[in-house]
Amino acid sequence: MSDVIVIGAGVVGAACAYYAAAAGLDVTVLDRGPVAGGTTGAGEGNVLVSDKEPGPELDLALLSNRLWRELAEHGGFEYEPKGGLVVAETGEVQRQLVELAGKQGVEHTVVPDTELHGYEPHLADGLAGGVFYPQDAQVQPMLAAARLLRHGADSFGHGALRLRTGVTVTGFVRSGERVTGVRTDHGDILADAVVNAAGTWGGQVAALAGVELPILPRRGFILVTEPLREPLIRHKVYTAAYVTNVASDSADLETSAVVEGTPAGSVLIGASRERVGFDRTTSIPVLRRLAAQATALFPVLRNRRVIRSYCGFRPYCPDHLPVIGPDPRAPGLLHACGHEGAGIGLAPATGHLLAQLLSGERTALDLAPFSPGRFA
Amino acid sequence: MSFEITVDGRPVPVVQGQSVGAALHAAGITSWRSTRREGRPRGLFCGIGVCFDCLVTVNGRESQRACLVPASPGDEVTTS
Amino acid sequence: MTGYDLVVVGGGPAGVAGALSAAQAGLRVALVDAGPRLGGQYFRHRAGSLPSGRGADRFVRQCRALRTRAELLLDHKVWAVEQGEDSVTVHVMAGQEERPFTLACRSLLIATGAHDRPLPFPGWDLPGVLTAGGAQALLKGEGVPAGRRVVVSGTGPFLLPVAAGLAKAGVSVAGVFEANGPLGLARHPLLAAGKAGEALGYGAALAGHRVPYRTRHAVVAAHGSSRVTHVTVARLDAEWRVLSSRTVECDAVAVGYGFVPQIDLAVQLGCATTHSADGSPVVDVDEGQRTSVASVYAAGEPTGVGGAELAELEGRTAGLTIAHDLASGEGGDPVPGVLRRRGERLRAFARALQEAYPVQPGWQDWLHDDTLVCRCEEVPVSRIREAMDLGATDARSIKLLARPGMGWCQGRICGYAVSCLAGERPQAPRRPIAQPITLGCLERIEDEQPH
Numbered sequence: 037m038s039d040v041i042v043i044g045a046g047v048v049g050a051a052c053a054y055y056a057a058a059a060g061l062d063v064t065v066l067d068r069g070p071v072a073g074g075t076t077g078a079g080e081g082n083v084l085v086s087d088k089e090p091g092p093e094l095d096l097a098l099l100s101n102r103l104w105r106e107l108a109e110h111g112g113f114e115y116e117p118k119g120g121l122v123v124a125e126t127g128e129v130q131r132q133l134v135e136l137a138g139k140q141g142v143e144h145t146v147v148p149d150t151e152l153h154g155y156e157p158h159l160a161d162g163l164a165g166g167v168f169y170p171q172d173a174q175v176q177p178m179l180a181a182a183r184l185l186r187h188g189a190d191s192f193g194h195g196a197l198r199l200r201t202g203v204t205v206t207g208f209v210r211s212g213e214r215v216t217g218v219r220t221d222h223g224d225i226l227a228d229a230v231v232n233a234a235g236t237w238g239g240q241v242a243a244l245a246g247v248e249l250p251i252l253p254r255r256g257f258i259l260v261t262e263p264l265r266e267p268l269i270r271h272k273v274y275t276a277a278y279v280t281n282v283a284s285d286s287a288d289l290e291t292s293a294v295v296e297g298t299p300a301g302s303v304l305i306g307a308s309r310e311r312v313g314f315d316r317t318t319s320i321p322v323l324r325r326l327a328a329q330a331t332a333l334f335p336v337l338r339n340r341r342v343i344r345s346y347c348g349f350r351p352y353c354p355d356h357l358p359v360i361g362p363d364p365r366a367p368g369l370l371h372a373c374g375h376e377g378a379g380i381g382l383a384p385a386t387g388h389l390l391a392q393l394l395s396g397e398r399t400a401l402d403l404a405p406f407s408p409g410r411f412a
Numbered sequence: 413m414s415f416e417i418t419v420d421g422r423p424v425p426v427v428q429g430q431s432v433g434a435a436l437h438a439a440g441i442t443s444w445r446s447t448r449r450e451g452r453p454r455g456l457f458c459g460i461g462v463c464f465d466c467l468v469t470v471n472g473r474e475s476q477r478a479c480l481v482p483a484s485p486g487d488e489v490t491t492s
Numbered sequence: 493m494t495g496y497d498l499v500v501v502g503g504g505p506a507g508v509a510g511a512l513s514a515a516q517a518g519l520r521v522a523l524v525d526a527g528p529r530l531g532g533q534y535f536r537h538r539a540g541s542l543p544s545g546r547g548a549d550r551f552v553r554q555c556r557a558l559r560t561r562a563e564l565l566l567d568h569k570v571w572a573v574e575q576g577e578d579s580v581t582v583h584v585m586a587g588q589e590e591r592p593f594t595l596a597c598r599s600l601l602i603a604t605g606a607h608d609r610p611l612p613f614p615g616w617d618l619p620g621v622l623t624a625g626g627a628q629a630l631l632k633g634e635g636v637p638a639g640r641r642v643v644v645s646g647t648g649p650f651l652l653p654v655a656a657g658l659a660k661a662g663v664s665v666a667g668v669f670e671a672n673g674p675l676g677l678a679r680h681p682l683l684a685a686g687k688a689g690e691a692l693g694y695g696a697a698l699a700g701h702r703v704p705y706r707t708r709h710a711v712v713a714a715h716g717s718s719r720v721t722h723v724t725v726a727r728l729d730a731e732w733r734v735l736s737s738r739t740v741e742c743d744a745v746a747v748g749y750g751f752v753p754q755i756d757l758a759v760q761l762g763c764a765t766t767h768s769a770d771g772s773p774v775v776d777v778d779e780g781q782r783t784s785v786a787s788v789y790a791a792g793e794p795t796g797v798g799g800a801e802l803a804e805l806e807g808r809t810a811g812l813t814i815a816h817d818l819a820s821g822e823g824g825d826p827v828p829g830v831l832r833r834r835g836e837r838l839r840a841f842a843r844a845l846q847e848a849y850p851v852q853p854g855w856q857d858w859l860h861d862d863t864l865v866c867r868c869e870e871v872p873v874s875r876i877r878e879a880m881d882l883g884a885t886d887a888r889s890i891k892l893l894a895r896p897g898m899g900w901c902q903g904r905i906c907g908y909a910v911s912c913l914a915g916e917r918p919q920a921p922r923r924p925i926a927q928p929i930t931l932g933c934l935e936r937i938e939d940e941q942p943h
Contacts (some may be wrong), residue, residue, distance in 0.1 A: 045883065071883030079890050178892040182882035201885050262475060262928060263448060263869075263899060265492060299870070300895065301448060305931075318924035320574055320583065320762065320937070327934035338932035341475055344902060345924045427635065429539020430785065434634035442719050451871045453718050455619040457905075459626030459868070460533065461526065461724035462607045464900035465617075465867060472589070473926070479629075482539075482911055 038064040038198070040394060041218055041227040043205050046076035047380050048372050049233035050181040051387025053262060054188035056231075057197040059395040064219070064225060065185060065197070070205040072178040073106040075235030075379060078348020080258060080296075080304055081177040082272070083381040086120045086169035090139045092405035093378070095359060098142070099401060101171050103384035114181040114299050120172030120233050121155050122148070122279070123333070126135030130165040136279070138168045144169050158268050158336040159289055172272055174296065177380040184334045187411045205374065206243045208369070215245060215368035220356075229394055231370045233251050236351040238359070248275075249364045251374045253349035255315070257308045259324050259330070260344040261337070262322050263301030268336055272296040274334065278307060281357060287311035289322065293329035295337075303337065306328040307377070309350070316347060350377045360386050360406035361393065370394070371408050413457070417487040419444070426483040429441060433459070433466045444491040450463075461476030467492075495596030496522045496563075498814055499582050501570050501757060504532020504805035505800045506792025507603035508554050514601075515561035519818065522563040522595060524570055524584060526927075529553050532605050534626060534800040535635040543897055546690070557559045565595075571927040573757050580761075580787055585933060592933040599787045599814045602758050602775065603807060606751035606793035609908050610773075611646075613853050613871070615714030615723075616747070624654045624748030634737070637663045639744025643723055644671040645711035650847040652694035654746055659701035661880025666742050668711040669699065669725055671732055671749075672849050698763030712737065712858040714745055731906055732854030749851050751871060752908060753793045755927040761785050765920040768796040769846040771908075773920040780813035780827055781806055781836075789814055805835050856913065865913070866906040868899025876913055883894040887911045887919065900928075 040056050042049045053063045068071070083104050086093035095394040106113035111167055124130035137144045145168045188197040200222075205302035209217035209224055217226035239251035277292035284290055286403050287310065293308040308322045323345055331338050351374045353359060360373040370393065372386050385401070392399045413428040419436060426435040433456050436444060443453035445467055449484075457465040459479050466478040469490045495520075503525030513525040519881040524531075528539070535551050536545035542552055558564070565584070582595040608623035610686040611614065620639060622891060623631070624646055626636040640688040648670075655668045698705055705846045706725075713724040725744055726737040750895040753774050755765065764776040764784035775783055775790040783790050791810040792803035815825035858864075861874040864928050871894055879893035887910045890896060896910050897903025902923055903910070 063875060068888035070596035072892060073886075073889045077889070115854050144911075179882075182879075182884070182893055186882055199883050201883050208685070258933075259934075261931070265448060282853040302898075316574070317762070318574075320572060323924075324934055327931045331931050331935055339474065339930055343900060343928045344898075344923055346922075383903055389758075429635050429886065430636070434630055434636045437638075438634075439635040447870055450519075452617060452870070452942040453619050454617070456622055456630065457626060458608060458623050459618075460607060462901060463623075463867065463905045467900070470588075476588075479626075480526070 038062045038227045041230045044233035045071045045366035047383040050184040050385040055387040056193040057188040059391045066203045072181040079177040081175045083173040100385035113179040117173040119170045123166035169306040233372045236349045243365045254352035259305040261303040262341045267297045270299040291325045305388045362405045363408040413486040418487045499597040502603035503530040506803035509804045509807030510811040517815030524565045526569045569927045602790040604754040606753045609750040618720045619721035621745045624746045627746035642744045643742045647671045656694045656697040665703040667704045670707045671710040674707045680761040730854040751797045756923045781810035801836040864894035869895045871896040889915045
């Protein structure tokens, strides 16, 4: 019997397990697939503070940003604190960007149009300016999740963190109202607490406990270019429209340019958002829009080849806030899911705060805005 | 029925209808690209456009599969 | 925007036969192929010459007939296909300049053939080491022998024509090393009846050139610095573990362990797949070559590797079925009994052949920790094993953690090996972009008028 069962071996589950083990708890992580094969496996690895409106999510992002830097010191996965550059097409948009940056209170530099090429030599001409956020970073999320689990298992005493892949949770074990374990296709597993870190499938896991979490898949496509010999793009670069789209409630297709290089040499190009269920059919019109927006920002990309595209499903909550904390409707069940497109970035803070909760400490941030109770 | 192309400035003979990759291989040049990480030599491997080992730049067009591109008189091929 | 009744992708035996059958039935047909000439791999031939080999005369006649009855789009690469309301859209790049445009059609025939299935071994990425099909393409399509002294290794009957072709071209073939046991062919009643004659022909040709043919042997390592200079040839047990080894000098190697059907386009459209006897994911088709997706058909190697004769037969079958389905709705069986019975016989033969030349697990012992499995991303086997140790349990999660298959070839070359290392059957490849396309082309695909 473990102290805690974590459902989901993605980056959020891994962070929950890691910090819980660090706090001295025995943790078992279950995943129906391999490590990081679901929501995390389609993630770009954004660790962003720049795209958050001031408020609880930004606080979470800032805490997480600091924790990612600490975790990266263990090594074993790519972590690039390269900074993010948000660019504005018009003077009016630039004014709004600068205003947002002021309200965020996050470290930033306002970049006038004349200095954009100092940041990104290949940016298109004619942009009105931008704002640079030095804290924005990038991790390789799959490897980061796997390494966190391994590091947690190796560092905090024998048996404190166990990973079991290929185990599907089919229900919950209850003692009265209280959740005391999970039913799986490999038998019942008991624990004092169960953490739902099932990402986009978090709503389905919650439903097994009879509670509703309104988490919906919000599909996104990514284009991946050929590996470039020399990096063309230094930072994560995106247009102001990205911020608006992230915060939008529309089910319809929205796209904005998000472009960045990777240590492997490929350039990743996003981002699209649409609510179409779990449909994986490739939409060529979406790929075309992503290509057009990326080349508008970086004309040099026109003669670079796309070798791959893939899609993933962000765990979308109607209020765009993750669900973190105990579920009052099912004592013993805690949630750590619904991070939409920010799960990679917000994972360490999520895990850290949940571990504080589980070990009876005062949490470093107020979890009320993220409470599952808001759906009760 | 033969002509020349240049590969990194060196003349390479081509028999009409040959691909750039075949002309290079026939001229005894079996590698013309090096890998990004370890600088390993690469030339023809699958010969039919599947493996992408044989990439070259032809007349300024980058990342062409040498095994698929027909050579034309005067083509300037550069390698990396 | 109805465009064509039928677009055929692939100009080998299956595609040409399919296009011709459909065109003769009165359909408006376009055939698209990435190469400059019809022929595919089997009938690959040099510019200005004609295909040769078994069935070549017939293929040449079919090509001539097709030229007057269908539109041939050679040097055209298909990078994606999409299912529309009442048509299929084929996204094409034309010529060296790769001009993007689309073709609309009422039916699609996928006849995209197969490529070699290599296995990694130490030194397999040295220049001079080619796939068996690569060496064959270089010789047949370009008139260029892979080397002066060539070693041929792998498994399956395809090694024989490769070696015989090289020997005939004056190359010194230092040996043909077949990893599986002494046939196979002779012992299997079905195989003995069919391919034995052909195999004996190649055998005689090799004997005439004094080329040694050794079963239960394989090249297990290649050596050299900038080019292969010699190989380690091992005697193998039935599981392909090394029993003893020796060195053979050579300047080129041709290796192949079967073939991988190219089914990217079928997977894009959501066609159901199954596994053939050799473990490859293949497109599931009915007796009329219909896939599970309406208006989409497949013929030749994408439905299971079976050789040129079966491919041609499946192409004809598909052409007849498509004409029938367009005229009278899907369902029913327009295929004459003689074709069907011959197809059944050839398919049984192909299956038996695949079973006679399996890939045995012992090849994994040939690898050293630093042997590259993924040539593109330079991923050694140690990193793959590390990913598995970290909780990757299948080829996909190994790819996410260690990057094999993330590079230029998108796992076409290493995919089979990675699946073997993961202990699973290869899964149908998900490649929404079947050919690299520049962002400049991609951004203007809709500006171009349909052809």
